[in-house]
Amino acid sequence: MGATDTAVETPRKRRLRAAGWCAGLAVLLCLTVVWAASVGPVTLSTATVARVVLDALPGVEFRTTQTAEAVLMAVRLPRVALAAVVGVGLAAAGTVMQGFFRNPMADPSVVGVSSGAAVGAVAVIVSSASVPFGLGRQLAAFAGALLAGFFVYLLATENGRTPVATLLLAGVAVQTFLGAVVSLLIVQADDQGLREATYWLMGNLHGATWEKVVVALPAVVVGTIVLFAFARDLNVLLLGEADAGSLGVPVERTKRVLLAVSSLLTGAAVAVAGVIGFVGLVVPHAMRLLVGPDHRVLLPASALAGGSFLVAADTAARTFVGGLPVGVVTAFVGVPFFLFLLRRREVSGL
Amino acid sequence: MISVSGLTVERGSERVLDGVAFGAEAGELLGVVGPNGAGKTTLIRAMNGTLDYEGTVKIGGDALADLSTRETGRRVATVPQETALSFDFTVREVVAMGRHPHTSRFGTHDPDPVDRALERTDTMRFADRAASAVSGGERKRVLIARALAQDAPVTLVDEPTGGLDVNHAVRALELAADLAAEGRCVVAAIHDLPLAARYCDRLVLLADGGIVAEGTPESVLTATNLSRAFDANAAVARDPVTDTPLVTALPEATASRGGSVHVLGGGGRAVPYLHPLVAAGFDVSVGPVPEGDRDAEAARALGCAVETVPPFDPPSSEQVADALAATDVAVLAPVRESVAHSLDPTPSRLPPRTVVVGDAWPFPPDVSADAPPERVVEAAGDTTGVRRPAED
Secondary structure, three states: OHHHHHHOOOHHHHHHHHHHHHHHHHHHHHHHHHHHHHOOOOOOOHHHHHHHHHHHOOOOOOOOOHHHHHHHHHHHHHHHHHHHHHHHHHHHHHHHHHHHHOOOOOOHHHHOHHHHHHHHHHHHHHHOOOOHHHOHHHHHHHHHHHHHHHHHHHHHOEOOEOOHHHHHHHHHHHHHHHHHHHHHHHHHOOHHHHHHHHHHHHOOOOOOOHHHHHHHHHHHHHHHHHHHHOHHHHHHHOOOHHHHHHOOOOHHHHHHHHHHHHHHHHHHHHHHHOOOOOHHHHHHHHHHHHHOOOHHHHHHHHHHHHHHHHHHHHHHHHHOOOOOOHHHHHHHHHHHHHHHHHHOHHHHOO | OEEEEEEEEEEOOEEEEEEEEEEEOOOOEEEEEOOOOOOHHHHHHHHOOOOOOEEEEEEOOEEHHHOOHHHHHHHEEEEOOOOOOOOOOEHHHHHHHHHHHHOOOOOOOOHHHHHHHHHHOOOHHHOOOEHHHOOHHHHHHHHHHHHHHHOOOEEEEEOOOOOOOHHHHHHHHHHHHHHHHOOOEEEEEOOOHHHHHHHOOEEEEEEOOEEEEEEOHHHHOOHHHHHHHHOOEEEEEEOOOOOOEEEEEEOOOOOOOOOEEEEEOOOOOOHHHHHHHHHOOOEEEEEEEEOOOHHHHHHHHOOOEEEEEOOOOOOOHHHHHHHHHOOOEEEEOOOOHHHHHHHOOOHHHOOOEEEEEOOOOOOOOOEOOOOOHHHHHHHHOOOOOOOOOOOO
């Protein structure tokens, strides 16, 4: 009995395990942020970074140097913070999408949200429209994301029911169509617009500001918490919709909430950082291998790991000679890792 | 506990259920039987609220349509035929999902009902294995455990025996019967008619989206009802071990030969020839045989005329003569020698055509006792060789 007793996961043990993983991954995220902020053309010690960060907190004072504070507060920290926020949002949305679609290839872009954002952003870039508060591109991207997501949902809904397979197909179709719209816009662009649009489409955190962090942070935090509240419903949904319904999950309503909130999260992330692929795909898969399929553990773990992953990837991107779009780095790291997973049992086990 | 009235379900332009009405009480195991495509699964899914329907389904006095999904989940537990398991949840996690309707959003479930459900369904042994990795029969028991964990006054079971071996099929139904005995209302769609007859208190026979018959297993499983519902030739006998209705589906009558055939037998020796003769379209009669003899049971199940004598009281030669008087063909089944002599069919009493099977009779055999029954049918229908055996 001793052996089975330790293997048995009681609700209490699951909570402890969830708390353990979250605490560990939160510490990892903090360490990654501090390390990332210390890396750059001006090398700063991690201790200096820690002092500046703590000094910035209200009510706490530390002795810092002017240069260090200027470099960190104005340049590096907004970018690192934005990477963390975007990473959390994309990974949380990706985890939910894979569960929701019961499809290992699903990621936040499948319902057309990313393409919608791309159309919005590229339209603003190409038309060089006036930019209120310096955030016009972000607002257009966010609006485009939500419009596309809503449109796909309407397309796939009939008599109040939204079959997941129809949703996936509608998403792919709309995504392809919007991809063509983006190409059309780019063809019309001048050299400057072309360069900017391409850069945006590759996904990058260049030009991160605190304003962008402030725009994305509330959406990501609130969205992730709402998704977490539905973690158990999502587990039950994995048994199939008929089963979930008989187990007391209001299926259509739950699907609507999950879809709307993950679209919102993705929209917020894409709006400030462009289309960054593979975070929403690779991070949830890797975490599922580590912590198992229970979304009550998986979702917070993926979100925190996604933050760390994107901060690390962006640090690699900006320290590379000439600087790379972070989307290139996530793809370079993400694709081989994903293929590695593909050869292991994780993906075939779905 | 459950009352269904005017239940109509349409899928596309097809009416899967059309005005179905019945009820089930607490403490009752109600079996829903019927052919494939009769709407059994649809009925189950309408009753747990996962399907749109017209009409009324009431659970404990409240209309299902007025209950929240969560409240329905507390009142009605369902064992589905199959489940889509994605990702590697353990058996225990899947069973714990049965507690979902009882658990608040951020609350944790009570582990006791889950453990009890695992114990009761004998799934505790592999509780920590991935649910997607257990065999089909084990998965069925996991689904039963999940419904037990759901702990609802109404339990709906879609094919409790589907994919289970005989041992586990019987245990699944024992469990269903136990749940009913505990005071729950259990409704089970069962395709295995003899098992349904053995375990259910009442049966509802469903065909073409409507109820053909409803009542005790004995009153529902009759040859007439079964031929209406299944559009097939079925024989209903009683199981020699459990004494519950035993249904055997037979091939449709392939030909209509016409003419009457009387089989002289006893001790079950006539049984192998009866249904082939019936299927060939003969008007078959049997007897005289002792009451309770297997020949008599089989003949009744097939709807043949039977003449019986009290047990241990051998038929008189007059009774045999009367039985043979009106028939076109006599088939002398390969009985034991003592029986053959006590039946006394003398050549003068035999009809114009007689088929002698086996060597027990005082006539040379036409067909050997171990030949397939089809040879007897062939011989009985052989109009060219009209013959009456002469005593050697």
